[in-house]
Every structure is written in structure tokens, then in C-alpha cells.
Amino acid sequence: MSKMHFLHLGKQPIANGFLNQEQFDDEFFYNLSVGFDEETCLVTQLDYVKPELMFNEDYAYRGSMSKTMVNHFSEFSKSFKNRINKPNILEIGSNDGVFLKNWDKKNTFAVEPCANFAKETNDLGYKTYCDFWNRNLAEKIGQENGYMDLIFAANCICHIPDLDETFSAVESLLKPHGLFVFEDPSLASMINNNSYDQIYDEHPHIFSVMALSKLLKRNGLEIVRVDSLSVHGGSNRIWAQKIDHNTRPDIDRYLDYERVIGLDDIECFKRFAERVAQSKEDLRNLLTRCADQDKKVISYGATSKSTTVFNYCDVGPDLISCITDTTPEKQHKYSPGMHIPILPQKDSDVFDYAFLGAWNFAEEIKKKELYFGGRFITHVPTVRIVE
Numbered sequence: 001m002s003k004m005h006f007l008h009l010g011k012q013p014i015a016n017g018f019l020n021q022e023q024f025d026d027e028f029f030y031n032l033s034v035g036f037d038e039e040t041c042l043v044t045q046l047d048y049v050k051p052e053l054m055f056n057e058d059y060a061y062r063g064s065m066s067k068t069m070v071n072h073f074s075e076f077s078k079s080f081k082n083r084i085n086k087p088n089i090l091e092i093g094s095n096d097g098v099f100l101k102n103w104d105k106k107n108t109f110a111v112e113p114c115a116n117f118a119k120e121t122n123d124l125g126y127k128t129y130c131d132f133w134n135r136n137l138a139e140k141i142g143q144e145n146g147y148m149d150l151i152f153a154a155n156c157i158c159h160i161p162d163l164d165e166t167f168s169a170v171e172s173l174l175k176p177h178g179l180f181v182f183e184d185p186s187l188a189s190m191i192n193n194n195s196y197d198q199i200y201d202e203h204p205h206i207f208s209v210m211a212l213s214k215l216l217k218r219n220g221l222e223i224v225r226v227d228s229l230s231v232h233g234g235s236n237r238i239w240a241q242k243i244d245h246n247t248r249p250d251i252d253r254y255l256d257y258e259r260v261i262g263l264d265d266i267e268c269f270k271r272f273a274e275r276v277a278q279s280k281e282d283l284r285n286l287l288t289r290c291a292d293q294d295k296k297v298i299s300y301g302a303t304s305k306s307t308t309v310f311n312y313c314d315v316g317p318d319l320i321s322c323i324t325d326t327t328p329e330k331q332h333k334y335s336p337g338m339h340i341p342i343l344p345q346k347d348s349d350v351f352d353y354a355f356l357g358a359w360n361f362a363e364e365i366k367k368k369e370l371y372f373g374g375r376f377i378t379h380v381p382t383v384r385i386v387e
């Protein structure tokens with residue numbers, strides 16, 4: 001794959017690597033650079049971080065921490081249940097079971113390389129393979145449980161460096177008319193929102209429909225439907241199946257739209273890189289002004305996205321005094337790289353501004369935080385104070 005470099009986001013740590021003080025000296029860093037592959041139009045990192053460094057027994061991200069996501073998976077599951085009776089299902093990247101819990105334990109299986117979460121869903125009764133997804137594992141799952149009607153993955157496929165291995169493994173485990181449904185942040189939304197913080201170690205790729213269509217095709221799969229979703233700042237849910245020359249895929253309007261905004265042209269990404277540099281300058285200026293005026297700024301949501309923002313923009317505890325988060329695994333630790341303390345949120349906390357680290361949940365957060373007399377700061381799509 002020949003990648004044309006267009007963006008450098010500096011020295012970055014493991015985005016979900018929340019740590020204790022005694023771990024500061026041994027923290028791992030890498031250079032986060034992003035390129036564009038001319039052949040497939042895939043936007044992808046130049047060097048991938050080893051998956052074992054990110055996905056292990058200490059993994060801290062819990063999908064069920066937001067009501068929005070719990071409802072999102074429940075709604076999808078309900079709608080899918082109307083299509084087929086008692087499907088054989090596999091989820092790749094099942095995390096804490098936020099999707100699995102909508103399904104029957106007898107014929108729902110899961111793959112999850114993070115041992116803490118694989119144990120949790122095994123304990124719930126869902127047979128979970130604690131491993132990385134690949135062809136060997138697909139073969140083993142097929143032998144033990146049969147072929148699948150649905151292979152589902154949410155915010156997982158864009159985590160996997162080798163997409164050919166991933167897609168061919170999926171193809172090998174699907175029933176002839178089985179569906180592969182997966183959702184990940186959309187490249188079009190990232191470009192439109194200037195949300196460069198979608199890029200971090202766990203997201204080696206940010207997908208366009210255009211790139212996925214080519215990559216799936218060379219592994220025997222075709223896209224038959226795309227749903228635009230609002231979750232995670234704009235995602236695409238891709239519906240794919242084994243190539244069948246009798247189907248009439250309805251994806252042209254997505255491909256046309258992506259061509260109009262230039263997702264097949266390196267110039268689009270060069271312009272994006274310029275906007276990213278401007279966003280950094282604007283955020284540093286705003287936070288420095290707040291500090292000069294003795295305003296207390298916290299961050300809301302210890303997200304992977306905010307790891308990218310704070311490390312790229314060099315924002316540390318001098319500018320953001322703490323980060324609040326509801327996830328027990330993150331609380332009382334420090335943020336990766338910049339070492340900002342992470343605390344549970346208490347209603348009594350007094351602050352002037354909250355930076356929306358979880359800007360993708362802005363609506364859910366604003367509803368919850370009606371008591372909050374301060375104001376929010378966001379960098380998406382441009383840096384500003386939200387009244």
C-alpha cells in the first residue's frame with residue numbers, strides 16, 4: 001500500500017492508557033502520522049501501534065457508559081430481530097456486552113481480545129473467544145458453532161490494521177445469505193467536522209464508503225446498504241454480504257457524495273490538515289486566555305479523542321485542571337501523555353468551563369448537566385465557547 005502522508009499529530013501515547021503516577025516514567029509514545037492510499041482511497045496511519053499494547057486485560061473503555069449507545073444497540077437489535085428468526089450471531093469486539101445483551105445466549109457468540117471484558121461476557125453466559133479476529137479464529141468458531149447469519153461489529157473494524165485478513169475471515173464464516181453489518185466513524189463526518197481527534201492509535205483507519213467498497217470487494221464481499229448514523233460524531237453502518245450478481249446495491253448516492261467532497265483526492269486531506277493546525281492554535285489561545293483570567297476549566301469525558309487533542313495541542317494540567325468521567329476503570333488515574341487527573345463527577349464541583357472531550361455525546365451531557373452554571377468549550381467543528 002503506498003500511502004501519501006498528509007497529517008502529523010505529533011508524539012502520542014496509548015489513547016486509552018490511563019495510568020497511575022508510578023507508571024509515568026515508562027509510558028509508551030509513538031509518532032501519529034496519517035496518509036492516503038491512492039489505490040483504495042483508504043485514510044490510514046503510516047505506522048500502526050501493536051494491537052497487544054492497546055487491547056489487553058487493562059482495557060478501560062466501556063461501551064455501556066452512555067445511554068445513547070445502550071439505546072442505539074437495542075434499537076438496531078430490535079429491528080434486526082424482525083428480519084430473521086433465531087439468527088446465529090457473532091460479534092467481533094464485544095467489549096462489555098452492550099450489544100450482546102440484546103440477544104439470546106444460546107446462539108450469540110463473541111470475540112474480544114481484552115481479557116477483562118471477555119471474562120465479563122463469558123460470565124454473563126455469552127461464549128466469548130478472548131483473541132484477535134483472524135482467519136484461523138474464524139475457522140475455529142465455524143467448526144464449533146456453525147456458519148453465521150449475522151456478523152456484527154461496532155467501532156471495531158477500524159481498529160484492525162490488516163483489513164484483507166479481517167474481511168476474508170468474515171467472508172469465510174458467513175452463511176451464503178448471511179450479513180456482515182459493521183459501524184465505524186465516517187471519514188466524511190470527520191472532514192466536515194474537523195474532528196481530527198477521531199484519529200488515535202486504536203483507529204488506524206477512518207473509513208469512507210468508497211474505500212470500504214474496494215477493500216470488501218477484493219475479499220469476496222459487497223456493500224448492499226449504508227446507514228448514516230449520528231453516533232460517535234457521525235458514523236456509517238455498512239451492510240455487506242458475499243458477492244451475488246443478482247443483488248442491486250443501493251450505495252451510489254454515498255459514493256457520489258464522497259466524490260463531491262473530495263474523499264478520492266489528496267488535496268481534500270491537505271486542506272483538512274491546514275484546518276487541524278488552525279484548530280490547535282485556536283484551542284491553545286482560548287485555554288491560555290481562560291488561565292490568564294483565573295477561570296477554572298475542566299474536561300468532560302476522558303475520551304480517546306481527548307488524548308489526541310491534549311497531546312497534539314500540548315494541553316496539560318496548567319490549562320485543564322481535571323477530567324471527569326463516569327467509568328470506574330478511568331477514575332483516580334491520569335490521562336495518557338499529559339497526565340491530567342481523572343475524577344468522578346460530583347455535583348458540588350465548581351468550574352467555569354467544561355471542555356467537551358465527549359463532544360459526540362453533547363446532547364446527552366447537556367440534558368444531564370442542567371445544574372451546570374458554567375459553559376462548554378468545544379473544538380468541533382471550530383474552537384468556541386458554547387453558550
Ligand code: TYD
Nearest residue numbers: 065066301302303304305325326327358361
Ligand atoms: P467516547 O466518546 O465513546 O470515547 P472515545 O473517544 O474513547 O471513543 O466516550 C465517552 C466517555 O465519556 C466515556 O469514558 C464515558 C464518558 N461519559 C461521561 O463521563 N459522562 C457522560 O454523561 C457520558 C455520555 C460519557
